[in-house]
Amino acid sequence: MSEVVLRAENVETGYKGVQVLWGATVSVGKNEIVAVLGPNGAGKTTLLKAIIGFLKVWGGSIKFLNEEISGLPVHERVRKGIALVPEGRKLFPNMTVEENLVMGAYLYNIKRDKEIQNIMEIVYNLFPILKERRTQKAGTLSGGQQQMLAIGRALMTNPKILLLDEPTLGLSPKLANEVLETVVKLRNELGVSVLLVEEKVLLATRVADRIYLINQGRIEHEVLKKDFGKDELLYRYLGL
Amino acid sequence: MVTAEYVIFVTIAGVMLGTFYGLATIGLSFTFGILRILNSGHGSFVMIGAYISYWCFALLGLPPLVSSLLAFAVGFFMGFALYHGLISRVLGGPELISLVLMFAFGIFLQEVAKFSWSASPRGFTWGLGSINIFGYEYPLTRLIGGVVSAVIVLVLYVFLFRTKSGNAIRSVVEDPEGAALCGVNVSRVYALSLAIALGLTVASGALSTLFVSGGIEPYMGDPYTTRAFAIAVLGGLTSPFGSFLAGLLFGIIENLSYMLLSLANVGNPFSMTRFLTFAMILLVLLIRPQGLLKR
Amino acid sequence: MSKELLRLENVSKSFGGIRALNNVNLIIKEGEKLAIIGPNGAGKTTLFNAISGVFGLDSGRIFYMGRDITKLPPFKRKYLGISRAFQIPRPFAGMTVLDNVVVGALFSRDIKDIKEARVRAEEILSLVGLHSKKDELAVNLTSPEKKLLELARALAPKPKLLLLDEIVAGIPPAEVDKIMGLVVRISEQENISVVALVEHVMRVLKYVERAVFLHEGRVMMDDTPDKVLNSEVVKDIYLGKVYE
Amino acid sequence: YFVVAPPKPTEEIPDKITVGLTLGLSGSYSYASHQGLWGIQAAIKWINEVYGGIKIGNKAVKIELKYYDDQSNKELVSSLYEQLINVDKVDFLLGPYGSPLVMVAAPVAAKYNKLMINWMGTGDVIHEQGYKNLVMVSTHSSYQMRPAMEMIKTLDPNATIAVIFKEDEHNRYLARGALEEAGKLGLSVVFNKSYPVDIKDFTPIFTEMAAKKPDVIVICAHEADGILAAQQLAELNINAKLMIMGFVPSLKSFRDALGNLAEGWAGTNQWTYGASYTPSDAQALGYEWFGPTEDKFLELYNQVASPGQFPSEHAGAGAAAILVLARAIEKAQSLNQDAVRNVLNTMKLATFYGLYQIDPTTGKQIAHKEILSQWQGGRFVAIWPPEIATSRPVYPIPTWDEKRQGAQALP
Amino acid sequence: MDIRTHRSLIILFLVSLILLFVRVGIPETRQILSILFFYIALSEVFNLFTGLTLYVCFGYVAFVALGMYGGGATIKYLLSASSPPPLAVVLACAFAVAGILALILALAVGWISVRLKGAYFAIATIGLNEGLKNLIEGTGIWGGSSGLVIANDLIQSYNYDTFIFVTSELADYLIFTVYAVTILCIYLVIKSRLGYGLAALREDEEAANVMGVNVVRYKLIVFVISATLAGMLGAGKMIKDVAIYPPQAFAVSYTVEAIVISMLGGLGTVTGPVIGGLIYGVLKYVLTVSFPGLQLLALAPALMAMCVMFPYGIVGWLRRRFKGSKIESLLI
């Protein structure tokens, strides 16, 4: 593994006194796509929320590019280059598709309009339907279109690492596949690291370089790409 | 005799009154739209503005246009202080708690005003005279007040829809978590919005002295609150511009229907006017439940 | 052949310039197991909204058991036996899981008193495997549990027509079989027609007799699951090359 | 110079007499209530310190005041009066400020058969309900504009009159009285309309009125709307030979808001500083004098009031209530409620506030008279009734334009 | 409002009975308890609608005022007859008319406004309050701005002592009765189908509709019940106050105080208004008596502090505090 971009170590956190994560450790290297798989309620979403800062960590540390970030508010972490496509999307329903994307580029200096246009072009190329619907209000998009917009908006922040919480939820098989291919492309072309939480295990194994298996708030297992085919646990988990 | 000139004149008077109603309401719908705070202490902030205007004039001879800037600054500062001191602590709670909080704060302001400035009503005069519209005299102060109100609203519009901070505010309205994910400092936006909203409200209080420059006393704000709530609903509650438009309508209708009712000679025309205006709110809501301007 | 349950005649619905439903004609028979599939934005949810009455149609008519229900409000359709689960779960967050299902059961044709509704609700909760959580507030469920709650709430009133919008989205593959097995079992027992929108399409289609493929608001195919899955169009628009 | 009857043998004379009331120290009655309070306190100061206490038998009894803030809201009133009677055990009651609140307080006083001196609940109906223990020291609303009509009649019997009033209980009665009196005197009323409480623009109603070209404009208003009305009349340049308003022109804020445009405005008041009866006036009219002179009152008032305040009619009314009560107790030589009430029924008293005499069956005030004053050369001087007028009325007054040029209304 | 248990309602009744007996037995508590009765009744009636639907009616005071006018006008009318009917009949009629007028108004206004969602409903109803006030002032019905006063009618028709008993004793008990009836209504509603439907629409109106709940009708039903009781409360208030003037009758402060009390106690709970009413009433009264003229300067910060400390009200706070224990199930 090359340079470590993100390292969450022994993270403990939870909701209103109910602990969910019990010392989870994950790391993501530069140019790496790491998937976190696990049963429902294992704490995958919780882990991503802790990394982005919606949840305060109760113990452990989160380092981004070797800098401790666990004390920073969300917007500071975004500024440093972490982007999250959250569960439930969190779009701006009464703003248009384009306004949503522009908001993604909020941290850019307004003068660099050109740059914003460029990224927006990339996003529109990924999801042509968004370009078609640029003036439609986000809240009226279909479930899948909203998911695309959420990913697009995250890309607009120009992240160094992209945290994806079930990005293919509600997408058609074709589109789900395309989205994950896009993720690979983003990594290859833009050098974005990715931490992916995915329900569709098969798809995840096709794009991930490494997989963590999480259960009941603990990382139980780590599988490297070369072992995907033969790892007992993963194999069982896949239900194949 | 009702002549065309008379109708036009009454309408113009209604428009000016209406822009002022609009301005006096905008702060309310701004706070509700963005922070989901029902500012039941609205009138107290208007009262503070009127006092600022009075003091500025009485002590320094400053005209209301200048003192409304100062009033805005005072409201702005109060907004920040209020946000960090109180509002931020209840933001996650139920919507109505902010109503109680602001109600209490409004009372507090009134009492503080009473103890600092006494309950005696105050008044002053600009003595700007009037201009002639179609043979009717119309006070210049009102004209200025109306125009300035309109300008302020325009500035606000440009700010909200054409600037980055404006976009940030709107995005926070839509989804605070989503906004944070875009790098927006949500709590700063909240504080800023409350500051702007209260700034506008206090400024509208200062401008109110262009319309009514007497009877400035600690409890003068209460009718403003009720009125502003009604207008805000008509305008769609969360849309500042909707409420401006609604205020405008309110003013025009109030003046025009007085004219009609006094011709028809039923009851006391002025009180009936009010009744009709409020009945109209229900009707409008029946037809357009989202208010006049759909967002 | 069994009787016709639902018939859509030339149903259209646009939002602004977008034709979400474009002259849809569809017949569903009693007890039929049917899946509606289609790419994102095809109009599946819109179709369900139209059937359950969330909004009015631009044109066309909907018949249910021979009766024109085009103008009926949603709650009346529910009484007639049309039951619906939302794509994005909308549990009554502040109520307990049990009470959620009781509400589902209570407002229906067959169940009239609260006691009966409770018995029914407990029964359904055991079936979907949520019985142990019946006293939890719905807001505290995990997202797949919320999906199950949606299902339970939709099943509770003993409907005739069950509209399950993306009921297995976000459910791990291993669980999909369990849920679909359950749905099919109950619907066979109680002679319910099932219409499902699907994410795990390959798995789900094993459980249905008929598949309708929707695209850009139009019914593009209406055939057996096998034929639909193997059609070039469906592969091209919907499945993509992974499934080849 | 009065006969001291010996106290009834059964009655023990206390060391102090407590008088209780509620006031709207906060809320919309705040200004008037504060004025009232200061007036009451000044009068008590006079009785306790200058007069030496109420003389009962051979004791000089001091008065003590117990008051609560009813927040200008009727909700607390009945409970607070129960509190005053049951817990604080006050001996006598004063009414709260404002008719709606007096209406709520009166049944409580009746329940415990406590005498209640009503000082500023001027609604006529209060005293038409049959309460046995309610006594009024001020003029009722519907009498307040009558002297103005008398004056107009003598100035210009052919004058046309416009009446505009605020749509509330007090001002409606004011207007009603004005209209009745005008009818009686044969004055012609050409315009008569009301406006709502929270008015912000008089344009429509004034333009309509101006078309009728009235000689005299009578406005029944409170502070904010009254000042607004005067300003808008000026701005709309609507002239008349005389303009009269209720108590508003007497306010400092009225003069501040209008400047020289206030010239010629007349107002009616229960009392204003400078328009007081003197002991000799009283004697001439056959009334016994009691209490401080106007100047003494002002001196005492300044000791109790917040700095910078000047006594309004509310202060005068509050003071009068205490003075009337004190003198009645003294005459009755008893704290017995009925005994004091009996004295009040027949007593004829003059204070700096004016005359006191009631109709024994209703408790209504029949002797006190409104005073009309007018802004003349920067001073608000009494012009009516003639017996206490210090200046002649100016009629017609200068036009707005003339006043803008600096013209004053001088007789 | 939790559907699981009704036990706390019984406790509420017990607490109320104790209050009542104290009121009867210890005259010195009278002044404070009659304030408390009124506040508790006011916010409980408010709560019947708001608690069950989470819709806030800002025009709520209009129903109280209409009840005051209806009750007062009825009394005045009946007593103007040459031989006035017995007192009990007059009072019963006053309550009936007050209730019916409020019911009619609620039906008319509710029919429109209940279709509105959330805050729109809330403030649309403010127009109701102002509109009705201006109608009364504008047309001069019921005395218009001169007000409606019934003291003389009562004194003339019965006698002075009866008048005093009715206004200062009986009225309080009548107000208390309205409160008791309200609790009973809430009890009956929440244990019925209606209760389930309301609970569902409170959470998600559209989903509830799809689940078979006739949301518009259900909202209208409780709106009308609540308004009718508010009207009756108004009748009781009229008998206590014997006079009514539009500015006081339609003061928005009634509504705001009802909201404040509900929020302090815990919005959407049955026990909330009682707890909130006790706290608010006692606090306000004690401050008023101890610091005349300064009480608001103390009350306002106290309210603000309570908002910050108990954003979900005292009941909400207690519920969290005793989560899972028996006490929680009592705090409905």
Ligand SMILES: Nc1ncnc2c1ncn2[C@@H]1O[C@H](COP(=O)(O)OP(=O)(O)OP(=O)(O)O)[C@@H](O)[C@H]1O
């Ligand atoms: N807002 C919340 N409040 C309380 N508990 C929560 C909350 N969100 C999640 N939990 C609990 O935390 C645990 C982990 O939830 P999390 O959402 O992280 O799981 P997940 O692995 O993302 O599952 P899924 O596949 O359902 O998305 C679950 O037991 C859940 O009940």
Ligand SMILES: Nc1ncnc2c1ncn2[C@@H]1O[C@H](COP(=O)(O)OP(=O)(O)OP(=O)(O)O)[C@@H](O)[C@H]1O
């Ligand atoms: N209220 C609305 N306003 C405008 N457009 C809408 C609205 N609702 C749906 N649409 C549009 O109608 C089309 C059909 O949407 P629908 O939600 O029915 O799709 P779907 O088949 O359910 O897709 P998905 O699988 O992504 O949920 C989409 O293009 C969507 O953007």
Ligand SMILES: [Mg+2]
């Ligand atoms: Mg998750």
Ligand SMILES: [Mg+2]
């Ligand atoms: Mg869908």
